Amino acid sequence: MNCAQMLIEGFKAMGVRRIYGIIGTSNFAFVNALYDHQEDIRYVSCRHEQVAASMADAEGRLTGIPGVVLTHSGPGTLNALISVANAYKDGSPMIVLSGAVKRKLRGSDGMLEVDHLSVFSSLCRGVFRVEEADHAAAVLSRAYTLAVSGGRGPVLIEVPEDVWDEEVKVEAPRFRFAAEHRPPLHVEDVWKALEMVKEAERPLLLSGGGVAYSGSSELLVRLAESLHVPVTTTGNGRGTIPEDHPLCLGRVGFGGGNTVADAALSEADVVLGLGCVISDLTSYEYTLPIPGELVLVNIDMEAMLNCRRRPQLPIEADVRDFLLEAVDAVRDYRPPERRGWWEFLEGKRSEWRALVEQARNSDREPLSGARVIHELSLLLPRERIVTVGAGTHLLYPMAFLPCLEPLTYLSAVNFGAMGFGFPAALAAKLARPEREVVAILGDGDFMMTLQDLETACREGIKVLVLVMNDHMYRVLNLRQRIQCQGRILGTCHGNPDFAALARSFGAAGWRLEKVRDIRPVLQEALAVEGPAVVDAIIDPEDLPPFNMEASLRMSLG
Known part of the structure; x- marks a missing residue:
C-alpha cells in the first residue's frame, strides 16, 4: 500500500x-x-x-x-x-x-x-x-x-509529489480518529449562571454556532421554555431556536440583526451566551451598548478571554454538557412573569413587524428584494437549506425567510468573504439530497464563482441560484452616498444576462423583472431537476429593514 x-x-x-x-x-x-x-x-x-x-x-x-x-x-x-x-x-x-x-x-x-x-x-x-x-x-x-x-x-x-506513490513499510498502521477530551463541566458554574438568570429582571439567552454544531438546539429550546426567557442568536446560531418560536427574537448584530434582538441585547441586565462570544459583529464593532452582566459558555477559554467584551462569568465547557445539566436543573422551576420586560420587547417586535410587512408587499419595479424573498418563503418547504454570499442581498433572507432549524442557513459569517454561497449550496445538496437548497446571492458575489455552474451541471446538482441583481456593490455604494456626499467610484458595474449565461452552461435560466412573474418563475425554477438560475432585477433604491442607526454608528465610529 x-x-x-x-x-x-x-x-x-x-x-x-x-x-x-x-x-x-x-x-x-x-x-x-x-x-x-x-x-x-x-x-x-x-x-x-x-x-x-x-x-x-x-x-x-x-x-x-x-x-x-x-x-x-x-x-x-x-x-x-x-x-x-x-x-x-x-x-x-x-x-x-x-x-x-x-x-x-x-x-x-x-x-x-x-x-x-x-x-x-x-x-x-x-x-x-x-x-x-x-x-x-x-x-x-x-x-x-x-x-x-x-x-x-x-x-x-x-x-x-514523490511521496504519494512511496510504499508504506510499517505493518497495519492504525488510525485514531477522536476528538480531544472536552473540558470538564463544573456543576457549580451551571447553578451560578442559572441563579443570575433567575434573579434578573431582564434576562436574555444568546445562542451561537456552538449550539448548532454540538446538536444541542432541542436542549436550548427546552431551557428557554423552562425559564421563559427570550432568545437571540448570532449568525451561526440561526435556527438553533426556530425563528417562528414565540421566545425567539431573531438574529442580533451587524449584517442581518433586527432591531428587536439588538434592543434586547442592549437592555438585558443578564445575558447568558451559549456557544458564542460577544464578537465585533454581535456588537456592531463594540459600539452597541451591552451594560448587563455577561455569562459565556464556550469550549474555548482563549476565545472568551481574547474578546473585547469579556464575561463576568466565563464557563469553559462544551455547551451541550452545560445545557444537559441546566435543563435538568430547571425542570420544576416556575419563572416570574417579568411583565415589563416582555411589554418592552413586544413593542419593539410590533415596530419591526410593521417594517417587514410594508416591505414584503411592495409592488415596485424594478423589483423589491423583500417581495421576491417573501414569495420564495411561501414556496419552500420547512426542510430547506439556504446559503448566502456577502453583501446587501443577505439582509433579505434574514428578514423575510425565517430559519427554522440549525445549520440550514449557511454563511461566511465571521470573515465576510464573497464567493461562499454558491459552492456552499452545491455541497449542501450533495450532503443533504432530500432537502431543497437555494443560494441567494448578489450579482457581485455570484460573479466570483459562477464558473462552477459547469460543475453543477456535470454533477447533476439540483440547486436554485437566486441572483439579487442590482448592478452594484450596494453596501459600499450606500456608504458613498451617505458618508461621501455621493462621490461614487468603483461600486457600479455591468453584468451579463445571468439567465442566458446559465443556459449556455446547460442549466435552466430565467430573467425576472415583473411582480406578476415572481411566483410562477420561482415555482418553475424550483421544479427543475438540475441547477437553475433566476436573475431577479432589483431596484438599487430598495433597502430591506435593518438597524440603520446601529450600522451608521458603527461606520462612523
Missing part, C-alpha cells in the same frame, strides 16, 4: 463521502489512487479552488466530519486560502490536502513551490507535512483530532 492509498483508507474510516478538488501534477498520483475507490468516495472536480474549499467547508458544517479539499501545490493551494479563512473564522472542520514539489526540489524556489505551512499556519488549527509514507496515518489522525476538537476548524496536510 502506498501513501495515497493509505490516506484514502483513512478518509474512508473517517466517514468521508466526497472529496472536492482540482487535479495537478503535484497531486496527480492521489487522484489516480482515488480512481479505485469511487464507490466509497465521490471525487467532485471543481473549476476553482475557492469553490472546492468552500464546498468542503459546507460539508464539514453540515456533517461534523471534516470536509476534504484536494489542491495543487503553490497557486492551487493559495487559491483555497479565502475559503480556509472562512472555515477558520466559523469553526468548520476541514482538511486541505495539498500537493507539494518533490522533496529534492524543496527550498530551491522553483515553479509551484511556496511554503504552505507558513502561509496557512495562522488560519489553521494545525499544519502538517508528510515527509515519508510511513508518517501518513499518524499525520492524518492528528490532523483529524485538531479539526474536530474544541472550537474546530481547518487543518492543512502537505504531501510532496
